Amino acid sequence: MLxxxxxQTSPTSPGRVLGVLRAEGPLTRQELQERVGLSRVTMxxxxxxxxxxxxxxxxxxxxxxxxxxxxxxxxxxxxxxxxVADLGQSHATLAVTDLRGTVFARDDxxxxxxxxxxxxxxxxxxxxxxxxxxxxxxxxxxxxxxSVPGQIxxxxxxxxxxxxxxxxxxxxxxxxxxxxxxxxxxxxxxxNALALGDYYAMGxxxxxxxxxxxxxxxxxxxxxxxxxxxGESGSAGEIGHMRIEGSEQRCSCGRRGCVxxxxxxxxxxxxxxxxxxxxxxxxxxxxxEGRGDAVRAAAEAGRLVGTVVxxxxxxxxxxxxxxxxxxxxxxxxxxxxxxxxxANAHASALRNLDIEPSQLGENGxxxxxxxxxxxxxxxxxxxxxxxxxxxxxxxxxx
Amino acid sequence: MLxxxxxQTSPTSPGRVLGVLRAEGPLTRQELQERVGLSRVTMxxxxxxxxxxxxxxxxxxxxxxxxxxxxxxxxxxxxxxxxVADLGQSHATLAVTDLRGTVFARDDxxxxxxxxxxxxxxxxxxxxxxxxxxxxxxxxxxxxxxSVPGQIxxxxxxxxxxxxxxxxxxxxxxxxxxxxxxxxxxxxxxxNALALGDYYAMGxxxxxxxxxxxxxxxxxxxxxxxxxxxGESGSAGEIGHMRIEGSEQRCSCGRRGCVxxxxxxxxxxxxxxxxxxxxxxxxxxxxxEGRGDAVRAAAEAGRLVGTVVxxxxxxxxxxxxxxxxxxxxxxxxxxxxxxxxxANAHASALRNLDIEPSQLGENGxxxxxxxxxxxxxxxxxxxxxxxxxxxxxxxxxx
DNA sequence: GAACTTTTGTCAGGTTGGTTAACGTAAGTT
DNA sequence: AACTTACGTTAACCAACCTGACAAAAGTTC
Numbered sequence: 001m002l003x004x005x006x007x008q009t010s011p012t013s014p015g016r017v018l019g020v021l022r023a024e025g026p027l028t029r030q031e032l033q034e035r036v037g038l039s040r041v042t043m044x045x046x047x048x049x050x051x052x053x054x055x056x057x058x059x060x061x062x063x064x065x066x067x068x069x070x071x072x073x074x075x076x077x078x079x080x081x082x083x084v085a086d087l088g089q090s091h092a093t094l095a096v097t098d099l100r101g102t103v104f105a106r107d108d109x110x111x112x113x114x115x116x117x118x119x120x121x122x123x124x125x126x127x128x129x130x131x132x133x134x135x136x137x138x139x140x141x142x143x144x145x146x147s148v149p150g151q152i153x154x155x156x157x158x159x160x161x162x163x164x165x166x167x168x169x170x171x172x173x174x175x176x177x178x179x180x181x182x183x184x185x186x187x188x189x190x191x192n193a194l195a196l197g198d199y200y201a202m203g204x205x206x207x208x209x210x211x212x213x214x215x216x217x218x219x220x221x222x223x224x225x226x227x228x229x230x231g232e233s234g235s236a237g238e239i240g241h242m243r244i245e246g247s248e249q250r251c252s253c254g255r256r257g258c259v260x261x262x263x264x265x266x267x268x269x270x271x272x273x274x275x276x277x278x279x280x281x282x283x284x285x286x287x288x289e290g291r292g293d294a295v296r297a298a299a300e301a302g303r304l305v306g307t308v309v310x311x312x313x314x315x316x317x318x319x320x321x322x323x324x325x326x327x328x329x330x331x332x333x334x335x336x337x338x339x340x341x342x343a344n345a346h347a348s349a350l351r352n353l354d355i356e357p358s359q360l361g362e363n364g365x366x367x368x369x370x371x372x373x374x375x376x377x378x379x380x381x382x383x384x385x386x387x388x389x390x391x392x393x394x395x396x397x398x
Numbered sequence: 399m400l401x402x403x404x405x406q407t408s409p410t411s412p413g414r415v416l417g418v419l420r421a422e423g424p425l426t427r428q429e430l431q432e433r434v435g436l437s438r439v440t441m442x443x444x445x446x447x448x449x450x451x452x453x454x455x456x457x458x459x460x461x462x463x464x465x466x467x468x469x470x471x472x473x474x475x476x477x478x479x480x481x482v483a484d485l486g487q488s489h490a491t492l493a494v495t496d497l498r499g500t501v502f503a504r505d506d507x508x509x510x511x512x513x514x515x516x517x518x519x520x521x522x523x524x525x526x527x528x529x530x531x532x533x534x535x536x537x538x539x540x541x542x543x544x545s546v547p548g549q550i551x552x553x554x555x556x557x558x559x560x561x562x563x564x565x566x567x568x569x570x571x572x573x574x575x576x577x578x579x580x581x582x583x584x585x586x587x588x589x590n591a592l593a594l595g596d597y598y599a600m601g602x603x604x605x606x607x608x609x610x611x612x613x614x615x616x617x618x619x620x621x622x623x624x625x626x627x628x629g630e631s632g633s634a635g636e637i638g639h640m641r642i643e644g645s646e647q648r649c650s651c652g653r654r655g656c657v658x659x660x661x662x663x664x665x666x667x668x669x670x671x672x673x674x675x676x677x678x679x680x681x682x683x684x685x686x687e688g689r690g691d692a693v694r695a696a697a698e699a700g701r702l703v704g705t706v707v708x709x710x711x712x713x714x715x716x717x718x719x720x721x722x723x724x725x726x727x728x729x730x731x732x733x734x735x736x737x738x739x740x741a742n743a744h745a746s747a748l749r750n751l752d753i754e755p756s757q758l759g760e761n762g763x764x765x766x767x768x769x770x771x772x773x774x775x776x777x778x779x780x781x782x783x784x785x786x787x788x789x790x791x792x793x794x795x796x
Numbered sequence: 797g798a799a800c801t802t803t804t805g806t807c808a809g810g811t812t813g814g815t816t817a818a819c820g821t822a823a824g825t826t
Numbered sequence: 827a828a829c830t831t832a833c834g835t836t837a838a839c840c841a842a843c844c845t846g847a848c849a850a851a852a853g854t855t856c
Contacts, residue, residue, distance in 0.1 A: 011408065012843090029804075039844055044805060067802025068852040151746060160746070207630050222713065229622065231715025232605050235746040242712040243742045245643070245705060255745075307643060311709040314640045315620065317629025344641045347653075348549060348559070348633040410814085427833075437815055442834060459824095465831025466823040 012038050014387050015380030017046045018055055021075050022378060023204075026059050028070040047073070049387055054079045055378070077374055078102065081137040083128050083144040083181065084369040086190065089113070089164065089216050092120065093365075094127050096135050099142075099374035101200070101367035104135045116167035117159075125180050142377050144177050145186040145369035147193035149217060151234050157187060160234065164217065164252050186372050190365060191237060192228045195221030197360050197368030198322040207319030210312055211358070212239075214305060214333070215325035216280060218260045222316055239308050240264065259308060263301035265327045271297055280326055287330045295332045302333035306340025313353060314346040324358030410436050412785050413778030415444045416453055419473050420776060421602075424457050426468040445471070447785055452477045453776070475772055476500065479535040481526050481542040481579065482767040484588065487511070487562065487614050490518065491763075492525050494533050497540075497772035499598070499765035502533045514565035523578050540775050542575050543584040543767035545591035547615060549632050555585060558632065562615065562650050584770050588763060589635060590626045593619030595758050595766030596720040605717030608710055609756070610637075612703060612731070613723035614678060616658045620714055637706050638662065657706055661699035663725045669695055678724055685728045693730045700731035704738025711751060712744040722756030 009015055020035050021027060027035070033043045050056045057076040061069040077099040085094045090113055095106040107127055111120060132138040150168060151160040157174025177185045188196070195211025202209070209223040218240035222229045229236050240260040241253050251261035261267055265280040275293050277283055286294035309321065321341075327333055338355050345353075358364050376382065407413055418433050419425060425433070431441045448454045455474040459467040475497040483492045488511055493504040505525055509518060530536040548566060549558040555572025575583045586594070593609025600607070607621040616638035620627045627634050638658040639651050649659035659665055663678040673691050675681055684692035707719065719739075725731055736753050743751075756762050774780065 009409075010842095040804080041806080041845085042843060045843095064853050065802070066854060067800080068804080068854095070803060208627075220713070224622065224627065229606075229714070231747070232717040232750050233715060233746050235712075235744055236715035237713055238715075238744045238746070239709075239712055240744075242708060242744045245742075308709060310640060311637075311706060312713050314633075314637055315618070315635055315710050315713060316627070317631060317634035317636075319630040344643075346633055346636045346638075346640045348631050348636070349629070352630050408813090438833080439816085439835080440814060462824050463831070464825055465829080466825095466833080468832060 009380055009384045012036055012042070012046075013380065013384050014046050014049045015383035017043075018050055018075060018378060018383050019380045021056065021073065026072045026074040028062055028072055030070060032073065049390065050383075052390060053383070053386055055383065075378065077378070079140065080142040080377065081132075081135075081140040082370050082373040083132060083141060083183075084366050084373070085124060085128070085144070085146045086193070086365040086369070087120070087124075087146060087148045088190070089149055092124060092127075093362075094124065094131050095363075095366050096131050096137060097366055097370045099370055099377065101197070101363065101370035103363060103366060104137060105131050106366075107131050114165075114167070117171040117173070121173075121176050125176065128177075128181065141181065141183055143184045143186065143373045144181055145188065145373050146173060146177065147188045147190045147365050147369055148173070149190045149219070151238065152187045152189060153234060154187065154230070157185070159187075184376065186369070186376060188228070188369065188372060189219065189221065189234075189237075191219030192221035193365040193368035193372070194324045194358060194360075195223050195237075195322065195368070196228060196371055197364040197366070198320070198324070198358050199223045199226075200367055200371035201359050202320065205319065208316055209320040209322065210309070210316060210318045212305065212309060212321065212323045212328060212337075213325040213358075214264065214301070214323070214328035216265045218264045218305065220309075220312065222312075222318075224316070239305075239312070242308070244304065244307070259304060263304040265325070268294075268297050268301060268327065284326050284330065287332060298327065298330050298332040299336040301327065302336030303340045305333075306337040307344060309337060310341045310344035313341055314349050317346075317349045319352060319354060321353065321355040322358045323355070324360075324364055329357045407778055407782045410434055410440070410444075411778065411782050412444050412447045413781035415441075416448055416473060416776060416781050417778045419454065419471065424470045424472040426460055426470055428468060430471065447788065448781075450788060451781070451784055453781065473776065475776070477538065478540040478775065479530075479533075479538040480768050480771040481530060481539060481581075482764050482771070483522060483526070483542070483544045484591070484763040484767070485518070485522075485544060485546045486588070487547055490522060490525075491760075492522065492529055493761075493764050494529050494535060495764055495768045497768055497775065499595070499761065499768035501761060501764060502535060503529050504764075505529050512563075512565070515569040515571070519571075519574050523574065526575075526579065539579065539581055541582045541584060541771045542579055543586065543771050544571060544575065545586045545588045545763050545767055546571070547588045547617070549636065550585045550587060551632060552585065552628070555583070557585075582774065584767070584774060586626070586767065586770060587617065587619065587632075587635075589617030590619035591763040591766035591770070592722045592756060592758075593621050593635075593720065593766065594626060594769055595762040595764070596718070596722070596756050597621045597624075598765055598769035599757050600718065603717065606714055607718040607720065608707070608714060608716045610703065610707060610719065610721045610726060610735075611723040611756075612662065612699070612721070612726035614663045616662045616703065618707075618710065620710075620716075622714070637710070640706070642702065642705070657702060661702040663723070666692075666695050666699060666725065682724050682728065685730060696725065696728050696731040697734040699725065700734030700736075701738045703731075704735040705742060707735060708739045708742035711739055712747050715744075715747045717750060717752060719751065719753040720756045721753070722758075722762055727755045 017036050056073050058071050059074040060072045080099055082097050092109045096104045153160050158172050159168045174185045191213040194213045198211055199209045211221045213219050220237040220239050222237050241258045243257040244259055247257040247262050249261040250256055251258035268283045269280055287298050360367050415434050453474055454471050456469050457472040458470045478497055480495050490507045494502045551558050556570050557566045559567040572583045589611040592611050596609055597607045609619045611617050618635040618637050620635050639656045641655040642657055645655040645660050647659040648654055649656035666681045685696050758765050
């Protein structure tokens with residue numbers, strides 16, 4: 001049954017007020033008052049509470065209309081700190097950020113190819129502590145977020161069978177970090193984190209957005225109504241290991257004919273091996289240099305992924321498609337993908353469709369994860385809970 | 399910007415109480431009270447209001463636990479009436495129903511193949527009035543809902559370019575019916591209406607559901623969080639006219655290589671013409687009789703549609719897929735579709751996936767449209783507006 | 797700089813919408 | 827008949843919010 005989650009906080013609680021401010025951008029007290037529907041007296045009280053929690057701040061003034069200028073208020077998304085980590089097949093990147101994704105410190109680790117959680121988690125714990133101490137923000141840490149290249153069981157806080165990382169199947173991830181840092185830990189798939197990053201970077205539009213990530217592997221994330229659509233078993237958007245017709249290419253997941261077996265960075269590296277390519281970075285470099293064989297291979301991969309994205313576009317009818325990952329942002333790949341989508345998708349889904357490379361480069365996942373933390377920590381429910389624990393205002397001792 | 403629509407009704411308003419009752423099934427007063435978080439006194443008042451509006455009713459009793467039995471309450475979804483109409487390429491079916499989709503009267507009209515709104519709308523108006531008068535429910539009519547085989551601009555209440563029905567492009571549909579019947583008019587795509595019908599028939603589960611309709615044409619609807627996902631231009635799920643690789647078949651929409659050009663009822667009728675088939679009904683009959691050529695054609699169509707549905711399943715990761723339409727429910731078609739989905743979709747999206755024929759047969763669209771009306775007319779906002787117009791309780795004149 | 801305007805904070809009293817507490821009745825079981 | 831549970835009603839109460847009045851801050855205009 002579909003249960004209308006009764007957060008049970010009044011529609012004018014401090015948390016809701018912050019929600020309106022978050023959704024409708026910087027506002028003056030009057031504008032905020034109108035939108036929330038509170039009297040001036042009560043709004044003063046709400047803002048006082050939010051200010052004491054460090055959740056709102058002044059961001060300037062409106063032009064005077066003949067008298068005192070109105071102060072413009074905005075959500076303070078730089079006061080609290082998140083520890084975010086982007087875990088890949090062969091690397092882990094950590095960063096200390098604020099809730100809008102500003103990076104204060106980052107740290108790259110190379111990982112062995114077939115690493116296991118037993119090895120990696122302690123490394124990440126140490127690296128996280130280090131990184132926090134390198135900034136002066138450790139005391140404002142409010143949550144951690146982690147992206148992994150695989151599915152996640154959000155209920156249990158556990159990874160689920162990333163086909164190429166068998167050691168990671170069913171390993172608890174939330175728990176060790178939550179214990180070590182004493183804050184909530186959010187987990188997200190890497191493609192979803194990237195999609196969210198681009199979504200947040202666009203200013204949280206009302207429209208749907210599809211993020212496609214083509215790096216070593218292939219994945220996609222679908223943002224609908226401002227949230228990742230996860231689906232029944234948390235695998236929504238996992239397009240890498242669906243099969244395409246007419247391919248019998250063996251895939252690293254053990255099956256044959258997957259999209260990733262023909263169009264991923266791993267596949268390109270394999271296919272170009274005879275031309276001297278050894279790593280994904282080699283592929284990227286050669287495409288950048290305009291080497292014919294590499295460019296052709298990237299374009300063919302773009303076409304293949306494009307056929308899947310065309311179906312995604314037809315089904316979801318999003319406003320934005322953002323393509324990221326080392327391969328995804330290569331112009332020949334993106335061009336072929338774009339052409340294929342335009343040729344194959346439903347005509348009316350192509351109107352207003354905007355296919356662009358991911359805007360965020362290396363920090364894409366960080367912005368997504370930081371935004372995820374922001375949505376969690378600045379949600380009406382969380383804020384109202386903070387308000388409940390706030391010591392009462394001291395009545396100006398004389 | 400994503401605006402958290404502030405319905406501005408308190409979380410304990412009568413409308414919200416009804417919402418809880420609707421979502422969580424039949425409940426006793428005590429259970430309802432717990433879930434909503436109201437005192438007994440206030441709950442009595444809420445229920446009094448809802449009872450006076452005819453929105454709740456008793457549905458039995460719990461077992462006694464040693465004293466008086468608790469009365470079980472449920473939403474009264476049979477007291478109000480909807481006029482629903484399912485408009486097809488060559489027919490129109492109207493029905494008078496209650497808000498759970500019980501059909502009290504129905505009426506089938508054959509329409510000329512290239513009909514225009516100018517001809518059809520007056521016919522529907524007359525037929526609707528007739529049908530209402532044939533029941534004794536005209537006085538409880540609260541809304542009308544209409545499904546059409548094409549896209550809809552919900553803002554303007556207008557159809558948008560159904561490729562095979564050029565005369566219907568941009569024609570206002572909401573207005574004439576709203577004027578004639580004096581009630582709100584809801585519009586929905588036919589595949590969406592079918593998907594909603596199956597969704598409601600399952601008891602509004604929490605999971606996502608994909609409805610696929612393969613009749614004369616091909617379409618699909620995606621239900622996420624209890625609502626149709628429409629997308630940016632309202633064409634989400636319109637899989638019929640996306641192109642598939644390796645086909646150059648001319649489509650009735652004017653392009654080449656569409657799914658519908660190879661796998662729709664229209665395409666099957668065309669392809670089997672040399673064997674004596676003339677209409678869609680001929681195809682269905684011959685498949686039923688087990689005629690080899692017809693069965694093979696249906697299976698091939700199922701395989702083709704299956705490749706698209708496999709991608710849908712991978713992207714949306716739904717719990718349910720329901721396949722309807724005259725072709726869609728044919729066993730050879732459905733079996734081929736199922737096999738193709740199981741072969742091509744992402745493995746983990748297949749766990750818990752339930753692919754079945756549409757459960758509702760002829761009345762599928764009616765149930766979907768009636769449910770749409772219910773969601774609209776029993777929504778907290780609508781109910782609270784009704785409450786505001788309710789005359790105050792008369793204080794028992796002596 | 798004086799007069800005016802607009803924004804913002806605060807105090808005080810009044811209204812509203814809910815609460816708890818107590819009582820009474822209805823409808824079961826033992 | 828005695829007990830138990832469900833349900834309705836009344837009355838006193840209370841917290842949250844409102845309106846109205848006042849005042850200070852911070853601009854503009856002349």
